[in-house]
Amino acid sequence: xxxxxxxxxxxxxxSLLADALIYIxxxxxxxxxxxxxxxxxxxxxxxPENAITMQVxxxxxxxxxxxxxxLLQDNNLWISYRNTIMYAAAETGLILIVCSMAxxxxxxxxxxxxxxxxxxxxxxxxxxGGIIPLFLLVVQxxxxxxxxxxxxxxxxxxxxxxxxxxxxxTISESLREAAELDGANSYRILASIYLPVSKPILAVxxxxxxxxxWNGWYRAxxxxxxxxxxxxxxxxxxxxxxxxxxxxQEFLTTEExxxxxxxxxxxxxxxxxxxxxxSLPMILxxxxxxxxxxxxxxxxxxxx
Amino acid sequence: MMRKEAAKERRTRRSxxxxxxxxxxxxxxxxxxxxxxxxxxxxxxxxxIAFQDYLAGNSIFALNExxxxxxxxxxxxxxxxxxxxxxxxxxxxxxxLDLLFGFTMPIIFxxxxxxxxxxxxxxFVQTASYLPHFISTVVAAGMMLSFLEMGGVVxxxxxxxxxxxxxxxxxxxxxxxxxxxxxxxxxFGFSSIxxxxxxxxxxxxxxxxxxxxxxxRWQQIKHITLPGIRFIIAVQLVLxxxxxxxxxxxxxxxxxxxxxxxxxxxxxxxxxxxxxxxGKYSYTTAIGxxxxxxxxxxxxxxxxxxxxxxGYGMW
Numbered sequence: 254x255x256x257x258x259x260x261x262x263x264x265x266x267x268s269l270l271a272d273a274l275i276y277i278x279x280x281x282x283x284x285x286x287x288x289x290x291x292x293x294x295x296x297x298x299x300x301p302e303n304a305i306t307m308q309v310x311x312x313x314x315x316x317x318x319x320x321x322x323x324l325l326q327d328n329n330l331w332i333s334y335r336n337t338i339m340y341a342a343a344e345t346g347l348i349l350i351v352c353s354m355a356x357x358x359x360x361x362x363x364x365x366x367x368x369x370x371x372x373x374x375x376x377x378x379x380x381x382g383g384i385i386p387l388f389l390l391v392v393q394x395x396x397x398x399x400x401x402x403x404x405x406x407x408x409x410x411x412x413x414x415x416x417x418x419x420x421x422x423t424i425s426e427s428l429r430e431a432a433e434l435d436g437a438n439s440y441r442i443l444a445s446i447y448l449p450v451s452k453p454i455l456a457v458x459x460x461x462x463x464x465x466x467w468n469g470w471y472r473a474x475x476x477x478x479x480x481x482x483x484x485x486x487x488x489x490x491x492x493x494x495x496x497x498x499x500x501x502q503e504f505l506t507t508e509e510x511x512x513x514x515x516x517x518x519x520x521x522x523x524x525x526x527x528x529x530x531x532s533l534p535m536i537l538x539x540x541x542x543x544x545x546x547x548x549x550x551x552x553x554x555x556x557x
Numbered sequence: 558m559m560r561k562e563a564a565k566e567r568r569t570r571r572s573x574x575x576x577x578x579x580x581x582x583x584x585x586x587x588x589x590x591x592x593x594x595x596x597x598x599x600x601x602x603x604x605x606i607a608f609q610d611y612l613a614g615n616s617i618f619a620l621n622e623x624x625x626x627x628x629x630x631x632x633x634x635x636x637x638x639x640x641x642x643x644x645x646x647x648x649x650x651x652x653x654l655d656l657l658f659g660f661t662m663p664i665i666f667x668x669x670x671x672x673x674x675x676x677x678x679x680x681f682v683q684t685a686s687y688l689p690h691f692i693s694t695v696v697a698a699g700m701m702l703s704f705l706e707m708g709g710v711v712x713x714x715x716x717x718x719x720x721x722x723x724x725x726x727x728x729x730x731x732x733x734x735x736x737x738x739x740x741x742x743x744x745f746g747f748s749s750i751x752x753x754x755x756x757x758x759x760x761x762x763x764x765x766x767x768x769x770x771x772x773x774r775w776q777q778i779k780h781i782t783l784p785g786i787r788f789i790i791a792v793q794l795v796l797x798x799x800x801x802x803x804x805x806x807x808x809x810x811x812x813x814x815x816x817x818x819x820x821x822x823x824x825x826x827x828x829x830x831x832x833x834x835x836g837k838y839s840y841t842t843a844i845g846x847x848x849x850x851x852x853x854x855x856x857x858x859x860x861x862x863x864x865x866x867x868g869y870g871m872w
Contacts, residue, residue, distance in 0.1 A: 261590050271774065275672045282666060283685035286746060289690065289700055292710070294662035308699035308715040358582040363575050370586065377597035379853070385832045386603025394595075406558065409592040439581035468693035473806050475833050486695045493699025494811050524703060528696050535691040540684055546747075547754045 290471035290532070297321075297525035304522060320526035329480075329488060330527065337485040340403055341466040347408035348462050349455055355409075357443045362426070368413050374411050384475065389474055402476035403484075407466070420454040421447055456546045467535055486529055492527055572641035609632060614835060631843035640827065645802075647821040651809075652801040654737045660797050662745040664790060667752035668778060682755075686746025694743070698811035701739050702726060726812070729820040736812055736821070740805055751793070752786055762863040789865045800855030802848045824848055 282458030296304045307377050308314055324330060345382040358364060359371075387406065422449060432442045448455070470486035561719035576848070603617040610625040611617075618835040635641055666686065673679045689697065704710050705725045725731045763781045806825030824844065832841030 260613070275669060276678065279670055279673050279682045282669075285683045286688050289704070290688065293700060301730055305708065307708075307710060308805070344819075351588045351592065354585040356585035361578065363578055364582050364602065365579050375594070377593060377601070379602060381597070381849070382600025382603050383842065383849070384828065384843045385838055386600035386606065386617060387835060389603060389606075389611075389838060390599055393616060405592065406596040409589050409596075411593065411597075412585040414589060439578060439585065443585070464691060467848070468691075470693070470695055470697075471810070475829075486693055488701065489693070489695045490811065493695060494702060524699070528699065532692050536778055539687060541693045543684065543687070546687070546750050550859070554670060 285496055290528075290536070293525045293528050297522065297529050301522050304525075317522070320522045321530070323523065324526050325531060330530075332481070333485045333488040334531075336400075336482055337467060340400070340407075341463045343400075343404045344407040344466050345459050345462040347404065348410055348413060349459060351409050352413040352458070353417050353448060353451070353455070354443065355414045356421055357439065357447055358415070359418045360421035360447075361429075361439070365496055374414065396476070396480070398477060398479040400477075400482050403473055406472075410462075413462075416458065417451065417454055420451050421446055424450055444474075453545065456542070460539075460542045460545060464535060464539075489527065490533055493524060494553055568752060571747050594852055602806075604618070604842060604846055606839050607846045609839055611839040613838065627839075631840045632847055634840065635844050635847065640822075643819065644822060644824050644827055647820055648802055648804055650735060650803045650820070651732055651823060653731055655740060655804070656797060656801075658737055659741045659744060659748075660794070664786070665785075667749040667756060668782060670749075670753070671756050672774065672778075683746070686749065689743045690747035692743070694807045695811060697739055697743050698808060701735065702811065705735070724846055725812065727816045729817045732813065732817045732821045736808065737807075739812065740808060743808075751789060755786045755789045755796055756782055757802065784854035791863045795856060795859045795863050798859040801855060802852050 292310075295309055295311075295313040297320055298313035298317060299309045300317045303309055303314035359367070364370070391397055391402050391406070394404065428446055429442055432446055437445070466484075468486060470484065470490055473484050473487050474490070477487070480487075599617075606617060606633075608626060608628060610627050610630075612623070612625075617625060627777060670679055670682060673682070706712070707722055707724055713723065716722055726735065759781065764777060767777050768783060802824060804823045804825060805825070806829065809821065809823055809826050813826060826842045828844055831837045
C-alpha cells in the first residue's frame with residue numbers, strides 16, 4: 254500500500270529540484286516577513302555602540318535593557334498606550350453590540366420594510382462623502398478633539414452588519430420559533446440564543462476591529478489634535494516619522510546629556526525599543542486567532 | 558362557525574404578535590440607523606459644498622442666502638491646475654505598480670505555498686506572512702525610514718559594495734519603489750488568505766484523477782488550481798481597478814516629503830494637505846467627488862469587461 258502511494262506521489266512530485274526550489278522560495282518569503290522586525294528587536298537589545306556601527310545582524314551583541322527601562326518612565330508613551338486600549342475597547346464593544354442588534358433585526362423573516370432597510374445599508378457602501386465633509390461634521394457636532402470623534406464614527410460598520418446577518422441566517426429558524434412559543438421576546442432571543450451561537454463570527458469581527466484601532470492613525474491625526482487623547486500610533490508617528498520628539502532629550506539625564514555621542518546612540522536605540530513595545534501585543538495575539546481569518550475572509554468574499 | 562371564529566382570532570393574535578415583534582426589531586435596528594444617518598448620510602449630503610464657496614464655520618446644511626453657489630468652478634479649477642496632471646500621473650503610476658506586484662504577489666504566493674506538502678512548514682510560512690499585516694503602517698514606514706537613513710542598514714550594506722551612501726527617501730526617483738515595496742510587504746500575506754481558502758475548497762478528486770492521467774505539477778496548477786480561483790481573481794481585479802485613484806494615502810502620508818512631491822504626491826495626500834491642513838474645504842471636496850465618480854465608472858466598466866471575458870464579475 255505504502256509503495257503504491259509513494260509511487261503515485263512521485264508522479265505528482267515531479268523532480269526533487271522543483272520541490273527544493275519551492276521550499277526555498279517559501280522560506281525566503283517567510284524570512285522577508287519576519288526579519289525586519291527581528292532585526293529591530295535585536296538592535297533594541299544590543300548595546301548602542303554595537304547597534305550604531307552595524308555589527309548586529311543575527312543575534313543581539315551585548316545585552317542592553319536600558320532602553321526598555323527608560324521607556325517605562327516615559328509618560329507620553331503610556332498615556333497614548335492607555336488611550337489606544339480605551340479606543341480599542343470602546344469601538345470594538347460598540348461595534349459588536351450595534352452591529353449584532355441591527356443584524357438580528359434583518360435576520361427575522363417577519364421584518365417589514367426589508368427592502369427599504371437593504372437600500373439604506375447599500376448606499377453608504379458604494380458612495381461616501383469623503384474625509385472633508387466628515388471632518389466638517391465632526392467639528393460642527395463639537396466632537397473635534399474629543400475621544401468621541403474617533404469612537405462614534407467607528408462604532409458601526411455596515412459590512413460587519415451584513416457579515417453577522419449572513420451568519421445568523423445559518424442558524425435554524427426552528428430555534429427562534431421554539432423560543433417564541435416559550436414567550437421570549439426578540440431581545441431575549443438575540444441575547445440568549447443568537448449571540449452565544451455566533452461566537453466565531455463575533456470573534457473575527459472583534460479581532461479585525463481591535464487590529465484596526467490599534468494600528469490606525471489617519472483619522473486620529475485629523476480629529477484629535479489635542480495630545481491628551483491621542484492614540485499610540487500618533488505618538489509613534491512623531492517619534493519614528495516626523496522625528497519631532499527628541500528622544501535623547503526626553504530620556505537622558507543631565508549628566509548623560511554631556512556625553513553628546515552617547516546621546517545620539519541612545520536616541521536611535523529608543524526608536525527600536527518603542528517599535529517593539531508598541532507592536533508586541535498584536536504580534537503575540539494574532540497567531541492564536543489564525544483559524545478565524547480564513548472564515549472571516551471567505552464569508553466576506555462570498556457576499557461580494 | 559366556531560372554527561371560523563377561532564381561525565380569525567388566531568390571525569389577529571398572529572398579526573398583533575408580528576406587530577409587536579417588528580417594534581422590537583426596529584428598536585434593535587435603531588442605534589445602527591442613527592449612526593449611519595449621522596456619520597454616513599450627512600457627510601454624503603455634505604458633498605454639496607463642492608458646488609459652493611464654503612465658509613469655515615458655516616453649517617454644511619445651510620441652504621439660505623449665506624451660501625454662495627459656484628457651480629462647477631472648483632472642478633474646473635482642479636482640472637486646469639498644474640497639479641492635475643502630476644497628481645493623476647503619480648497616482649496612476651503607483652496604482653499600476655500595485656497592480657503589477659501587490660495584486661499578483663498574493664496569488665503567486667498562494668499557488669507556491671499550495672505546492673508545499675509539509676503541513677508544518679506550510680503553517681509556519683503562512684503565519685510568518687501574516688505578521689506584516691499586524692504591524693501598524695506607522696511602524697512599517699518608520700522601519701523603512703530607519704533602514705534607509707544615511708547611517709542605516711541599506712547604506713552600510715551598499716557601502717560594503719562600494720556604493721556611496723544616499724538619503725534614498727529624499728529622491729523622487731526612488732520613491733515609487735520604496736512605496737511599493739512597503740505596501741506589498743505589508744499586504745501580500747494577508748491578502749493571500751482569500752486565494753488560499755478558495756484553493757483548499759477545490760475538490761481533491763480533480764487532482765487525483767489528473768495524477769492518474771499523468772499530469773505534471775505544472776499542468777495541475779494550470780488546468781485545475783488556476784481555473785478554480787479564476788472567479789475570485791476576476792472579482793478582486795474589478796475591485797482593484799475601481800480603486801486605481803485611491804492609493805494607500807495612509808502610507809503615502811508617512812513616506813513622502815516635499816522633496817519627492819514630483820513622484821510621491823497623490824490625490825489622497827493632496828486632499829489631506831490642502832483640505833485638512835490648508836482649509837480649502839470646497840475645493841478638496843470637489844476633488845474627492847470627482848475621483849469617486851471616476852472610480853465608480855471604472856468599477857462599472859471593468860466589471861462589464863470581466864463579465865464578458867471570464868463570465869465572472871461582482872454583479
